[in-house]
Each structure stands twice: as C-alpha cells, then as structure tokens.
Amino acid sequence: MTQEQHFDVAAYALGVLDERDAERFEDHLIDCPACAIELESLLPVVDILSDVDADALVATEQSRKDGLVLKKMIGEVRTERRRANSRRLYSLAAAVVVFAMLSIGALFAGGKWLAPEQSSGGSTTQAAASSKKIDPLPDPGDGIGIGGLDLTGEVVGGEDPRSGVKAEVAFQPKDWGTQVSFAIANIEGPRTCRLVAVRTDGTSEVLSSWKVGEKGWGTAEQKEPLLLQAVTATPRNQIAYVKVDDVKSDGSADTLVSVGQ
Structure with a gap:
C-alpha cells in the first residue's frame, strides 16, 4: 500500500x-x-x-x-x-x-x-461431567439401544421379558451422592410409575415418580423414550440395582423392569 x-x-x-x-x-x-x-x-x-x-x-x-x-x-x-x-x-x-x-x-x-470443546464420548462416561452439578440430559435421538442415547455416567440397561418394558440407567458419582439419569421405553399407559433404588444392605429408596399417558413412551404412538433424572445421597457403590414399579391405586406395586442386578 x-x-x-x-x-x-x-x-x-x-x-x-x-x-x-x-x-x-x-x-x-x-x-x-x-x-x-x-x-x-x-x-x-x-x-x-x-x-x-x-x-x-x-x-x-x-x-x-x-x-x-x-x-x-x-x-x-x-x-x-x-x-x-x-x-x-x-x-x-x-x-x-x-x-x-x-x-x-x-x-x-x-x-x-x-467455544468449549465438546466431548464425543460413548455411552459410559463424558469427560466434561461435573462432580458438583447435575449433567444435562441428551437428545432422545433414536431411542434406547445402539446408536441411541448418550447418557452421562456408568450405563446399565435391560428389558423385562414379561412386561416388555425397556430401561437404560446411568449412574454418575457426585460430591453430594449419585446422579441417576434414566430412559424408559416400550411402556404403555395410562399408569403411575416410580423409580426405586435398592441398596446393597437390602433397604430401598424411591428416587422419582411420574405418570404415563395413553400414548405411552417408546411406543408406536410416541416414538421417543421417557427421559428423567433423579438424585440421591446414597453413594454409587451402595446401590445394588434400580427398578421401575407400576404403582396401583391401592398403593401396591408391580415391578416392570429391573436393571443393574
């Protein structure tokens, strides 16, 4: 110039x-x-x-x-x-x-x-997970299974052969206890459900409850699975497994699916 x-x-x-x-x-x-x-x-x-x-x-x-x-x-x-x-x-x-x-x-x-680097990790852990905060839930994507959800933490899953209900649960240890992220699919409604953590000493704790509408979740009428989160003071190594119960009007419950056993 x-x-x-x-x-x-x-x-x-x-x-x-x-x-x-x-x-x-x-x-x-x-x-x-x-x-x-x-x-x-x-x-x-x-x-x-x-x-x-x-x-x-x-x-x-x-x-x-x-x-x-x-x-x-x-x-x-x-x-x-x-x-x-x-x-x-x-x-x-x-x-x-x-x-x-x-x-x-x-x-x-x-x-x-x-922009911060974004982790492309698999379904077991994510490097960006915080030990103090609750991690965000992923997009429902293709649902439960291979190529589907990318939950943060140690992921366990299963399908009950009797009810056909599928569950995928991720345990993420935190400074204050354990974050429990979970996805439920192939569940029909209407009904009321709850997520229960069963401890290694045999005691249990209700972590969350919700209603299932007529379309259900992860069904032909509602393709996306139900995605929820719960927290507990119980450390991860003291949780034996979790289960999803169908709660009746009289307070009794039937187990729809158990994972982590």
Missing part, C-alpha cells in the same frame, strides 16, 4: 484515471479499507461537481477562446464522471462485500476458537 495509491482516490472519484490506472486502483481498493472509506466520502462531492453549470463558469472568463476551451473541458469531465460513477459504485460495493465477508469469517472463526 503506497502513498501514491492513496492519492489516486480523488483522481479515481473524478474519473480522470486512464483504464490501466483505474483497474490498478480497483485491485488496491479491495484490500484497503482506508481508501474504500475515503472513496465513499468523496462520492457526494463528485455528484455535486457533475452538476456544475459550465456556462456560469465560462461567463467569468475574459477570453472567449479560453471560455470555449473551458466549456468543452468541463463538458468532457462531466460526461466522464457520469460514465465512471456506476463503475465507482460497483467497486465500492465489491469492497464492502469483501470486508463484510472477511468480518463474518473472522467472527465465525473466533466463535470456533472460543
């Missing part, structure tokens, strides 16, 4: 550069925001100059001969300016488009550089 190229801005705006110099300046304009800004600021002045009254200027000349020459010169410059005006606008627009694309590209690249 040379000082001479910057001096060419006014000459280009006035349309007095020859074809070769004009093309050279246009190539320079694409890479020079300073010249693009200066050219844009000169365009209103150029438009005013293109409307200068040649006759009024000629009238101030003492010599008729000189006046005719001046009139001819102004007329030619006016024609050349108007012919170059659209060319200048196209060049300026091209420069603006290039700068905008470069800016968007820089913002996109910056977003990629600043």
Whole structure:
C-alpha cells in the first residue's frame, strides 16, 4: 500500500484515471479499507461537481477562446464522471462485500476458537461431567439401544421379558451422592410409575415418580423414550440395582423392569 495509491482516490472519484490506472486502483481498493472509506466520502462531492453549470463558469472568463476551451473541458469531465460513477459504485460495493465477508469469517472463526470443546464420548462416561452439578440430559435421538442415547455416567440397561418394558440407567458419582439419569421405553399407559433404588444392605429408596399417558413412551404412538433424572445421597457403590414399579391405586406395586442386578 503506497502513498501514491492513496492519492489516486480523488483522481479515481473524478474519473480522470486512464483504464490501466483505474483497474490498478480497483485491485488496491479491495484490500484497503482506508481508501474504500475515503472513496465513499468523496462520492457526494463528485455528484455535486457533475452538476456544475459550465456556462456560469465560462461567463467569468475574459477570453472567449479560453471560455470555449473551458466549456468543452468541463463538458468532457462531466460526461466522464457520469460514465465512471456506476463503475465507482460497483467497486465500492465489491469492497464492502469483501470486508463484510472477511468480518463474518473472522467472527465465525473466533466463535470456533472460543467455544468449549465438546466431548464425543460413548455411552459410559463424558469427560466434561461435573462432580458438583447435575449433567444435562441428551437428545432422545433414536431411542434406547445402539446408536441411541448418550447418557452421562456408568450405563446399565435391560428389558423385562414379561412386561416388555425397556430401561437404560446411568449412574454418575457426585460430591453430594449419585446422579441417576434414566430412559424408559416400550411402556404403555395410562399408569403411575416410580423409580426405586435398592441398596446393597437390602433397604430401598424411591428416587422419582411420574405418570404415563395413553400414548405411552417408546411406543408406536410416541416414538421417543421417557427421559428423567433423579438424585440421591446414597453413594454409587451402595446401590445394588434400580427398578421401575407400576404403582396401583391401592398403593401396591408391580415391578416392570429391573436393571443393574
């Protein structure tokens, strides 16, 4: 970028550069925001100059001969300016488009550089899991099974041959106990269910309860599985297994599926 190229801005705006110099300046304009800004600021002045009254200027000349020459010169410059005006606008627009694309590209690249790395881990653990916070549930995706859910933690699953209900449960140890994320599929409704953790000492704890609608979950009418989370103060190594119960109106319960045994 040379000082001479910057001096060419006014000459280009006035349309007095020859074809070769004009093309050279246009190539320079694409890479020079300073010249693009200066050219844009000169365009209103150029438009005013293109409307200068040649006759009024000629009238101030003492010599008729000189006046005719001046009139001819102004007329030619006016024609050349108007012919170059659209060319200048196209060049300026091209420069603006290039700068905008470069800016968007820089913002996109910056977003990629600043964005946190996302784990592509499998269904057993995720490196980004926090020991203090509850991890988010994944998208239901293709449901339970291979290529389906990506639950955070130690994943166990099973299907009850009697009820046909499928369950996938992920245990994630935390500073405060255990996070239990679970997915239930092939379960019909309506009914009320609960998730129960059975400890290694034989005691149990109800972790969660929910209602199943008429469409069920993971069924023909409702493809997506039910995704829920629960927490418990019980450490993972003290949980023997978990089970999903069907709770009756009288308070009794039947086990639909057990996993982790």
